[in-house]
Amino acid sequence: MYIDKFKKIVIKIGSSTLIDKNGKPKKIWLKEFAKDIRNLVNKKKQIVIVSSGAIAIGCEYLGIKKNGLKVDKSQAVASIGQIELMDFYKNTFNKSKLKISQILLTLDDTEQRRRSINARRTIDNLLAMGVVPIVNENDTTATTEIKYGDNDRLAARVSQIISADCLILLSDVDGLYTDNPKKNKKIKFIKTVKEIDENIKKYATRTENLYGSGGMKTKIEAAKICQLSGCYMAIGNGNSMNPIKKIIENQKCTWFLPRVSKLDARKQWIIGSVAPKGEVIIDQGALDAIRNGKSLLPAGVKRINGNFEKGDHILVKDQNNVECARGLTSFSSSEVGKIKGSHSSKIKNILGYSSREEIIHKDDLVKV
């Protein structure tokens, strides 16, 4: 459908797509998938793969069960499984004359601007060399608090950082239904989503148990990141053979369309943040100012939640607790606690040192 017009495409492969119910890698599936990628590369498309499966393949290799693994053990298992995973890709992709590389990212690599730019540069260089980068989370160092945990959002953040045209999430269902097809016969299949409204969220909750480890929730969050960064996203069934070919031939899948006006790269990165450190609740005057493209000043801040440092990502919420913007704060949470409600001219007196006048400068602020 849309794929013909895309150049940079990210494809996320979940563990259940790559590994069968007995924990064995699906060799024929990957061989066929590599042929599809070869075809896309022949058409001058640049492909990045985000692949799960390190922990599942590690368990298979060690002969242990995945269920019930504690975090520290699964980190150790991931370090074993990641080499097996890459070995599987390398051997299979070689047969289609595709060169691959491994990129392991942590949450900090995408959430710190400088590191995210470095990641982009590396991936762009690999793509220029005709290589297919294969990305996974660096599970061996990521603990619960500093971890994505699901590759859906990681894939969306990578797509945003490298300015991909499209992200395809290969899942174990065809896409988004209005209800669980196993329970309700009158359900409808959603082909296109322009806006992630309350209805879409409701459908996602109803069908939650149909989806793999990340569930539908993380897929909708991924779609939100893509929409805001001007990237198309599709959810399609990865369990059949040649899923990419089928999506290209416009078989069943759900497309999430990007927001019409595209933000600049830095603002895309701000809005796509997956780990905001805190939030500020603002009054009506500040909300009006933000809507008119102005900065957020201390006078309009009513409350704060969370602990954050200067430069951190924070959410801006209105009086009804609805998110209205995101941005990079110029002050820590303890400083905001002291200056909230005050006129900007008083900041120096209150804090005892001179600083910026805005809590979030308009260049660091993006409306949701």
Ligand code: GLU
């Ligand atoms: N990074 C994990 C792995 O390779 C998978 C995370 C997910 O299931 O999305 O096993």
